[in-house]
Amino acid sequence: DLAYIVADADDRVVIVDDVLLPLWQKVLPLLTTPPRTIVLPFTGQPVAAGWESYEEFIAKDATTYVYPEQDENEAMGMCYTSGTTGRPKGVVYSHRSMVLHAITNCLPDCLALSAHDSVLAVTPMFHANSWAMPFSATMVGAKQVLPGPHLGADDLLELMQDEAVSLALGVPTIWMMILQALESAKRPWRLKPHMRMMVGGAAVPQSLIAGFDKFDLHIKHGWGMTELSPVGTLAWLKPEHEALPLAAQQQIRARQGIALPLVELRIVDEAGRELPWDGTTVGELQARGPWVTGAYHGLPADPGSFSGDGWLRTGDVASIDPEGYMKIADRSKDLIKSGGEWISSVDLENAVMGHPAVAEAAVIAVKHPKWDERPLAVVVVKPGKEVSAAELRAHLAKSFAKWQLPDDYAFVEVLPRTSTGKFQKTKLRSQFTDYVSLTPS
Numbered sequence: 001d002l003a004y005i006v007a008d009a010d011d012r013v014v015i016v017d018d019v020l021l022p023l024w025q026k027v028l029p030l031l032t033t034p035p036r037t038i039v040l041p042f043t044g045q046p047v048a049a050g051w052e053s054y055e056e057f058i059a060k061d062a063t064t065y066v067y068p069e070q071d072e073n074e075a076m077g078m079c080y081t082s083g084t085t086g087r088p089k090g091v092v093y094s095h096r097s098m099v100l101h102a103i104t105n106c107l108p109d110c111l112a113l114s115a116h117d118s119v120l121a122v123t124p125m126f127h128a129n130s131w132a133m134p135f136s137a138t139m140v141g142a143k144q145v146l147p148g149p150h151l152g153a154d155d156l157l158e159l160m161q162d163e164a165v166s167l168a169l170g171v172p173t174i175w176m177m178i179l180q181a182l183e184s185a186k187r188p189w190r191l192k193p194h195m196r197m198m199v200g201g202a203a204v205p206q207s208l209i210a211g212f213d214k215f216d217l218h219i220k221h222g223w224g225m226t227e228l229s230p231v232g233t234l235a236w237l238k239p240e241h242e243a244l245p246l247a248a249q250q251q252i253r254a255r256q257g258i259a260l261p262l263v264e265l266r267i268v269d270e271a272g273r274e275l276p277w278d279g280t281t282v283g284e285l286q287a288r289g290p291w292v293t294g295a296y297h298g299l300p301a302d303p304g305s306f307s308g309d310g311w312l313r314t315g316d317v318a319s320i321d322p323e324g325y326m327k328i329a330d331r332s333k334d335l336i337k338s339g340g341e342w343i344s345s346v347d348l349e350n351a352v353m354g355h356p357a358v359a360e361a362a363v364i365a366v367k368h369p370k371w372d373e374r375p376l377a378v379v380v381v382k383p384g385k386e387v388s389a390a391e392l393r394a395h396l397a398k399s400f401a402k403w404q405l406p407d408d409y410a411f412v413e414v415l416p417r418t419s420t421g422k423f424q425k426t427k428l429r430s431q432f433t434d435y436v437s438l439t440p441s
């Protein structure tokens with residue numbers, strides 16, 4: 001995939017951390033036009049002979065730079081989609097789209113970013129522009145804290161404490177790990193009160209929001225895609241929600257949220273007809289706006305991805321309520337169809353993760369002779385805790401109809417993750433292809 005991306009993007013210069021050189025040496029022979037390689041001494045060791053060092057590279061050059069006049073619609077950067085099916089696809093951002101995206105993210109009800117913030121983006125730079133932080137945080141003059149190679153809970157907590165981080169960003173798997181470390185109270189962490197965390201890239205369970213609220217740390221749930229630069233929605237409370245009980249507020253905050261200004265959303269049925277915003281009807285989610293891509297780099301506009309009238313087909317299935325809060329039911333490929341009825345894997349996994357003994361969970365479809373598909377919950381139990389399949393089923397029975405309840409539970413040590421830290425459902429599905437569902441026919 002790396003060789004494909006470098007060739008597809010026509011990269012001329014590649015900057016590589018020295019720790020990644022062994023990987024890069026495997027990529028180079030696959031390229032017909034190898035780019036110039038510049039090596040960053042990440043480990044602090046001198047750069048190995050035969051490689052161009054970053055420090056020498058910048059020392060040779062002028063310390064001033066005159067920016068050329070550029071059209072705002074010219075390309076300013078690219079990211080590649082994570083490509084869980086097929087090849088990664090390139091998304092090109094323009095100066096205009098990135099500036100508008102960067103400004104909007106700073107608005108008070110969005111991330112309320114200011115020069116007073118200390119920002120820690122745990123999201124890597126290759127994952128959808130590190131969620132705009134290189135641009136938004138730089139624009140307002142916020143302090144930026146970059147994580148090193150160690151992304152364990154204690155490493156990140158130490159960084160947040162020492163650098164008085166007031167806004168941190170990352171995928172839910174990171175925050176599940178951090179919450180467990182806080183709850184275990186092995187070390188008395190002193191984090192900045194009211195620290196905000198923008199969490200997205202995958203659904204945020206309500207239990208995670210409630211868990212952090214107890215520590216006076218505030219999760220803001222967001223939904224986005226590489227194709228949207230990435231931020232499309234953020235879940236913030238409206239003034240009329242302020243008087244609601246905490247649990248009701250947390251339920252609203254667990255939705256994916258309201259479209260950012262300038263972003264439009266709609267849900268449509270299979271024939272492309274627009275569906276109502278009633279909070280229950282689910283359909284394919286489509287988006288358009290100044291930072292929503294209209295094409296993939298070097299590819300013809302495919303009707304599977306673009307509606308033809310300006311809307312991006314996101315591949316997500318969602319509902320939108322009358323107040324404009326969007327809720328993702330699934331990736332369309334992850335939906336479980338049991339006896340002709342759809343079951344949302346996202347709702348089930350969030351509920352399983354709400355059980356106090358569960359560290360992480362993912363729900364996938366497995367084959368069933370009568371019902372076609374049934375949900376299988378793949379569960380990681382917290383260290384030192386125990387829970388049975390029957391207990392999990394009883395826990396879910398409080399909030400799901402009987403036919404939606406998984407009879408099947410697999411207990412594993414770890415869940416496979418993508419390069420961006422999300423649960424890798426394609427890998428889980430291939431791990432469990434031969435699994436036979438226990439649901440009676």
Ligand code: AMP
Nearest residue numbers: 082200201202203222223224225226328
């Ligand atoms: P990527 O471009 O790799 O960030 O992947 C984008 C996809 O991640 C979206 O189309 C969604 O399927 C998923 N995603 C992103 N944010 C969320 C969220 N808050 N809840 C559920 N799924 C999400």
